[in-house]
Amino acid sequence: MFRSKATLKGSKYIFGVKSGISLSDGSLPSDIIIDDNVWIHGILQSQNGGKIIMEKYTKIGVGTSIRCVNKVVIGAYTAIADNVAISDNNNHPVSPEYRLYMRMQPENDDSRKWKHSSNAPIIIGQNCWIGQNVRIQRGVTIGDNSVIAANSVVTKSVPANCIAGGNPAKILKTDIDQIEPPTTCAGFNEWRKKQ
Numbered sequence: 099m100f101r102s103k104a105t106l107k108g109s110k111y112i113f114g115v116k117s118g119i120s121l122s123d124g125s126l127p128s129d130i131i132i133d134d135n136v137w138i139h140g141i142l143q144s145q146n147g148g149k150i151i152m153e154k155y156t157k158i159g160v161g162t163s164i165r166c167v168n169k170v171v172i173g174a175y176t177a178i179a180d181n182v183a184i185s186d187n188n189n190h191p192v193s194p195e196y197r198l199y200m201r202m203q204p205e206n207d208d209s210r211k212w213k214h215s216s217n218a219p220i221i222i223g224q225n226c227w228i229g230q231n232v233r234i235q236r237g238v239t240i241g242d243n244s245v246i247a248a249n250s251v252v253t254k255s256v257p258a259n260c261i262a263g264g265n266p267a268k269i270l271k272t273d274i275d276q277i278e279p280p281t282t283c284a285g286f287n288e289w290r291k292k293q
Contacts, residue, residue, distance in 0.1 A: 103127050104142070108134020108154070116160055117141065123211050133174070140164070140182075146213040148186065153224070158182070165189070167212040173224035173242065183233045187217035223258060243275055 100106065103119040104127050117138045119130060125144035132138070133154040140162030142150050148166030152158075156172045159180035164170050168186045172178070190200060191214055200209045218237030222228070226240055229248035234240070239255040246252055247263030247270070256262045261271040281287060 100132075100138075104130040104132050106132050110135045112137040112139075114139035114160065120144070123213065139180075140178075142166075145211055148212075159230070165212065167215075168217040168236075169219040169221075171219070171221045173222055173226065175225040176222055176228070177226075178222075178228040179230040179232070179248070181231045182228055184220060184222075185234075186220045186236045187212045188215040188236065190215050192216075245274065 100111070100113050100119060103121055111132065118141050120141065120143040121127070121129070123145040125147055129144045129147055130142055130150045132152050135155045136152050137157040139160045140158040141164070143163065143165045144150055145167045149169045150164055150166050151171045153172060153174040155175045156177070158164070158178045159182065161181040162178055163183055165185040165187065170184060170186050189212060190197065190210065203209050216236065220234055220236065221239045223240055223242035223244065225243050227245045228234070229246055229250065231249045232246050232252065234252045238252050240246065240252070241256060241258030241260065243259045244256050245261045246256070246267060247261065250263045250267040251265040252262065253266045256267065256269065259273055259275040260269050261274060262268060263270050279286065
């Protein structure tokens with residue numbers, strides 16, 4: 099199923115029982131690119147040619163959804179927890195008149211497609227950690243190595259090497275790349291010696 103709905107690069111993947119890919123409104127398998135060693139336990143949805151790129155060693159958890167009509171990039175080594183919502187669009191226009199019209203249309207009507215709503219790319223950098231129940235809004239960039247605390251709503255970009263949290267998310271800590279890692283894991287200690 100996944101091979102017919104995405105472009106798979108490499109050879110190692112984990113697709114969970116509750117995972118899936120949805121292509122609609124002209125999106126093609128070439129619009130979703132999944133690199134090597136990616137774990138998908140959530141849902142990828144592309145409409146109108148929206149590009150979803152999951153770089154190597156990335157992961158999305160159970161109940162997580164990526165909704166794309168523009169572009170969403172998940173940088174290498176980034177882990178996204180369960181029940182995260184990432185949407186590069188507003189799902190529908192804010193205009194009350196438009197919403198009134200849309201409510202009176204059938205379920206699969208063109209008026210309900212994401213291409214009619216405000217949208218902007220989402221870029222999540224490398225080695226990020228996105229906590230459980232986070233929502234990431236359109237136009238956000240999250241810098242490399244940053245952490246988004248559980249239950250946060252990210253409406254503005256987050257620089258590299260930061261922890262952000264809250265609703266709306268604010269910077270809580272900077273320069274986390276300067277924090278010394280624990281030395282209690284033998285495997286990590288051996289790996290670090292080789293770097």
